[in-house]
Every structure is written in structure tokens, then in C-alpha cells.
Amino acid sequence: MTQNTVEKTPVTMLGLGAMGTALARAWLAADHPLTVWNRTPARAEALAPEGAKVADTAAGAVAANTLIVVCLLDDTSVDEALADTDLTGKDLVNLTTSTPAQARARAEWARERGARYLDGGIMAVPPMIGIPEAGGYVFYSGAHDLFERHRKTLNVPVGTAYVGEDAGFAALHDVALLSAMYGMFAGAAHAFALIRKENIDPASLAPLLADWLVAMAPAVHQTADQLRSGDYTKGVVSNLAMQVAGTPTFLSTAEQQGVSPELLSPYFELMRRRLAEGSGEEDLTGVVDLLVR
Numbered sequence: 290m291t292q293n294t295v296e297k298t299p300v301t302m303l304g305l306g307a308m309g310t311a312l313a314r315a316w317l318a319a320d321h322p323l324t325v326w327n328r329t330p331a332r333a334e335a336l337a338p339e340g341a342k343v344a345d346t347a348a349g350a351v352a353a354n355t356l357i358v359v360c361l362l363d364d365t366s367v368d369e370a371l372a373d374t375d376l377t378g379k380d381l382v383n384l385t386t387s388t389p390a391q392a393r394a395r396a397e398w399a400r401e402r403g404a405r406y407l408d409g410g411i412m413a414v415p416p417m418i419g420i421p422e423a424g425g426y427v428f429y430s431g432a433h434d435l436f437e438r439h440r441k442t443l444n445v446p447v448g449t450a451y452v453g454e455d456a457g458f459a460a461l462h463d464v465a466l467l468s469a470m471y472g473m474f475a476g477a478a479h480a481f482a483l484i485r486k487e488n489i490d491p492a493s494l495a496p497l498l499a500d501w502l503v504a505m506a507p508a509v510h511q512t513a514d515q516l517r518s519g520d521y522t523k524g525v526v527s528n529l530a531m532q533v534a535g536t537p538t539f540l541s542t543a544e545q546q547g548v549s550p551e552l553l554s555p556y557f558e559l560m561r562r563r564l565a566e567g568s569g570e571e572d573l574t575g576v577v578d579l580l581v582r
Contacts, residue, residue: 297321298442299354303347303370304385305332308411309360311418312384315446317341318419326350328370348374356439357404360384364391377403380435382443384409384427388464389457396431396456407431407439408456410463411447418446426450430458473502475552482548512574521571530569533560 297320302313305327316323317339326344327333333343344350351357351374361367364387381404383395392408399406413425426448429436436443436451443449452458480498481491515521522528536557543550556576563575 298356298439299324300442301344301350301354301357302326302360303350303357304360304362304366305329305336306360306362307415308384308418310336311415312358312360312446313341314339315419316442319445321442321445322354324350324353326370346373347371351376351379356380356382356442358382358384363387364395367395379404380407380439381405382407382409382429382439384411386410386463387460389461392430392460393455393457405432405435406456407435408459410459412463412466413447421448424448428452428459428462430454430460430462431456477502479543479548479552483542483546486547511572512577515572515574516577521568521574523572525570525572528569529560529564529571529573529575532573533557533564533569536560 299322300316301324302309302316303326305313305325309327310332313323313325313336317336322342323336323340324342324344325333325336326347326349330343330345333341337343342353344353347370351371355378357376357379359367359370359381361370362385364385367383367385376399381399383392383406387395387408396406396408408430410428411425412428413423417423417425427443427450429443429449429451430453433451433454436449440449440451450462452462477498480494484491484494511524515523539553540550540557543553559576559579560573562579563571566575568575
């Protein structure tokens with residue numbers, strides 16, 4: 290073991306699915322001493338030739354190092370894996386997908402067991418791990434001093450973005466961004482459905498669609514500015530009344546093309562509700578307030 294290796298923070302990795310394995314390999318490639326554990330031993334043993342120390346139990350893996358990174362299937366799996374472990378004095382970084390409420394509860398759970406806690410939301414897929422130019426990163430929330438203590442190590446596999454002391458904020462940012470992604474996918478699905486029965490190559494529509502979505506994406510900054518100021522008429526180009534007036538065309542086109550409007554109709558209904566409240570000169574931002582219970 291070189292002096293360079295000795296100076297690098299040892300890491301324990303619990304969970305070696307596709308993401309956990311990618312994270313583990315990135316730390317190994319950067320010469321971080323790594324102890325691994327997985328419920329299916331073969332996945333852990335596969336990393337032994339690459340320099341990982343394989344623990345027989347989760348408790349043994351936790352005992353090996355101070356920095357413990359968990360990337361398991363779900364919150365229940367975290368309970369099961371850590372049930373018989375001694376977390377006293379450990380720095381627990383939980384990258385398991387969870388809700389904000391689960392993250393906050395896990396932070397308290399860790400504190401009661403003598404551990405310090407960071408929650409993480411991974412904005413990447415396994416092939417992006419270990420490749421800085423891929424643009425992936427992880428949201429982190431929890432104690433800021435703990436994040437700073439391990440920032441350099443956590444930044445090895447993929448970039449980091451600290452979003453606050455509230456342990457639930459990483460999960461909240463994660464789900465917020467992914468929710469917007471699925472909304473985009475829904476719109477794209479409707480667009481492709483409209484041309485599905487026509488003599489139009491989907492591959493010819495794809496670059497037009499991608500460029501249009503990129504051109505529209507900066508609108509989120511105006512929405513944020515309006516939400517912050519409370520003035521939903523600020524900088525409006527196409528007001529709500531005008532946009533609602535155009536919705537029948539979208540619905541009629543869908544009907545004529547034999548396409549279900551179920552991906553568009555809920556949003557159009559929210560737009561009509563906001564207009565009915567007398568907000569015709571606003572942007573679409575008021576829809577946000579209708580969604581908040």
C-alpha cells in the first residue's frame with residue numbers, strides 16, 4: 290500500500306447493486322481503502338480482485354471504517370442491514386432513494402445510535418459514475434460540517450451539491466427534479482403519439498422536439514422569479530387567458546389523431562381553474578398554487 294493510499298479516507302460501502310458497484314469501483318480506482326458488504330456475497334466478492342476488502346456481515350463492514358456509505362433498495366432494506374450494527378461515532382451517508390420524511394426520520398434514528406448523518410439523492414445513472422464530464426452529481430443534506438469533512442471523498446465518484454441542514458432536502462430536490470423529468474417525458478410521449486399513425490419518421494421529429502424543449506427550459510427561471518416576488522404578471526409574454534383559449538386546438542388535434550388526451554387534460558384543467566379565479570393576465574405560475582394543498 291502506497292503512502293498516497295494511506296492518506297485517503299477509508300470507505301465502507303453497503304449495497305452493491307448497479308449503482309453501489311459503480312460507486313465502489315470509483316473509490317477503488319482512486320485508491321481509497323474500501324470495505325464492501327452485500328446481501329448477495331458474490332457481488333462483494335467480485336470486487337476483491339480490484340482491491341476491496343469483503344466483509345462477511347454488515348456489522349463487520351461498519352466496524353471497519355468511520356465513513357459508511359449505504360446504497361440499498363429502499364428504506365426498509367436500510368433498517369434490515371443496519372439492525373445489528375454499532376453506529377457509535379460513525380459518519381453515515383445514506384444514498385438509498387427515500388422520501389423527505391424518511392430521510393428526516395433516518396437522521397434522527399442515526400443520531401439516537403450515536404452516528405452523524407448525511408442524506409443523499411443521486412442525480413445520475415451508473416454509467417455516469419466516475420466520469421466527471423458526464424455531469425452527474427449527488428444532492429447532500431444534513432450537517433454542513435460533516436459534508437465538508439467528507440466532501441473531497443464523496444466527490445470522487447460523482448459531483449456533489451449541498452442543499453441544506455434539513456436532512457430531507459436532498460430527497461426533496463431529487464424527487465422535484467425527477468418529477469419535472471417525468472413531466473417532460475409525458476409531453477414527449479404525447480408528441481410522438483400524435484405522429485404515430487402518420488408518414489412521419491419519429492427520428493425526424495426527435496431533434497426538433499429536443500431543441501424545442503431546450504429552448505423552453507429557461508422558462509423555469511421566470512417561474513421561480515414570479516414565485517419569489519408574488520407577481521405572476523411580471524414579464525408575461527403569453528398570458529393565461531390566451532393560452533387557455535388555445536387548448537381546444539390541442540384537444541381536437543389529439544381526438545383527430547386518435548390519441549388519448551390523458552397526459553394533457555389534467556394540466557389544461559388546472560389552467561382553466563386558475564383562469565376562472567380571474568387570473569387571465571398572469572403567466573402559468575398560478576398553477577403551482579393550485580397544486581399545493
